[in-house]
Amino acid sequence: MDHTSLPPLDHKQPHHELQPPPQSNSTWLNRKTLSILVAFILYISIYRPKFPSSHDVQNNLENSNLPLEFFDLSSLSGFFIQDEYHRDPRGFRIYHPKSSFGLIDHRSPDRWIRFKQQIELLSKNSPRHVKHKVIFIARHGQGFHNLAESKYGTPMWDCYWSEKTTDGKLVWGPDARLSSLGKAEARVAEQAWTRELANHVPLPEIFISSPLSRAIETMLITGVWKHATNHSDHTNQPHPQIVVTENLRENIGLHTCDRRRSKQSISIDFPVVEFENGFNDQDLLWTKDFQETDKQLDIRIKAALTRIFLDSKTSNLTYISITAHSGVISSLLRVLGHRPWPTETGGMIPLVVRATPKKTPTRPPNPGPSATKPACPVSF
Structure with missing residues (x-):
């Protein structure tokens, strides 16, 4: 039943009713x-x-291992080719000069102006409690852990090398850093953003990053946040917000490359970033014995997305930049019911996201046990 408007009242009087x-x-x-x-x-x-308050969500996150789901979350199609099931991702280059990040209407000179108008119209024509955001979610550039996995192959990486921090030549843990190729990939992203900003692509109003160094460094090299300084969209704040968020990190556990450094150490290396409220100094989540499954990761990513819709820093913003990891991006696509779309190191995918409050918040399904280290090939 559609409850957004009252049903018509029945003005017919019963025959026995006395008139006043x-x-x-x-x-x-x-x-x-x-x-x-x-x-x-x-x-x-x-x-x-x-629409639940951020206080409701924060209390829920603090008091339950299975956070309540306040929203029906979905991605909207019709804006980017990455949304369309008939499109083949093979050969697609997100930063190609003619791709416009995958915008379907990529040939029009005023394509991004029209896109912003479509988003404004979408919000205007939706019920007041339904919210929309455009999320540009990027994957970090190549890290030394990616280089090591390519060197040894995924089976050997997962069963053996990922538990180490180095092979004597490459160092990938804890908290793998960008390789020279990874930094170059971030500079390619910077060039693409500079080009699209000249064509009036919406400038993100806030920049959110995973706490892992390779994601923060990719975001800083890409440098979109620099364009926000003194930009007309940001005249009410002295500098763009760059916020590190715990729940946007890669699958937690087993792999040393995914063990983050302390808050203090991150602050020293990246003094421009801020931290979300409640961010712990030490990594209290990583464990050497277990790793999150996809089901567990999806619960975490849904909670992170919920917080973006409700947190006072982001609830009223429309355009959001996130820099994270392949696992996070794949999880976000699952959570939103979006088609799978591979994202290369240094790549990005734009998403138009709708959040509709549930009448009654629900618990996610039981996530089951965490994963353990896979067995190595017999030949090892």
Whole structure:
């Protein structure tokens, strides 16, 4: 049933109902008006979906291993070719000069202006409690862990080398850094963003990063945040917000490349970043014995996305930049019901996201046990 508007009232009177005498018309009408008003208030309080507060979500995250799901989250198609199932991702280059990040309307000179108008119209024509955001989510450039996995192959990487921090030549743990190729990939992204900003691509209003160094460094080299300084969209703040968020890190556990450094160490290397409220100095999540499964990761990423829709820093923003990891991007696509789309190191995928509050928050399904280290090939 659509509860966004009241059902029509039935004005037919039963045959046995007595009409009020002429002298009591005013009293009768006042009582009828009051009854309608009370019914309307009850209807709104019972049926209208309510947008939860950030306080509700924070309390929930702090008091449960299975955070409540406040929203139905989905991606909207019709804007980017990455949304369309008939498109073949092979050979697609997100930063090609003619791709416009995959915008379907990529040939129009005013393509990004029209895109912004479409997003504004989308929000204007939606119920007040339904929210929309455009998320540009990027994958970090190549890290030394990616280089090591390519060197030894995925089976040997997962069962043996990922637990180490080095092979004597490459160092990938803890908290793998960008390789020279990874830095070059971030500079390619910088060139693409500079080009599209000249064509009026929406400038992200906030920049959010995983706490792992390779993601932060990629975001800083890409440098989109520099364009926000003194930009007309940011005249009310002295500098762009660059926020490090714990829940946007790669699958937690087993791999030393995914063990983050302390908050203090991150601050020393990247003094321009801020940290979300409650960010712990030490990595309290990583463990050498277990690793998150995809199901567990999806719960975490859904909670992270929920927080973006509700946190006071981001709830009223439309355009969001996130820099994270392949696992995070794959999880986000699953959470949103988006088609799978591979993202190369240094790549990015834009998403138009809708959040519709649930009438009653629900718990996610039981995530089951964590993963353990796979066995190595017999030949090892």
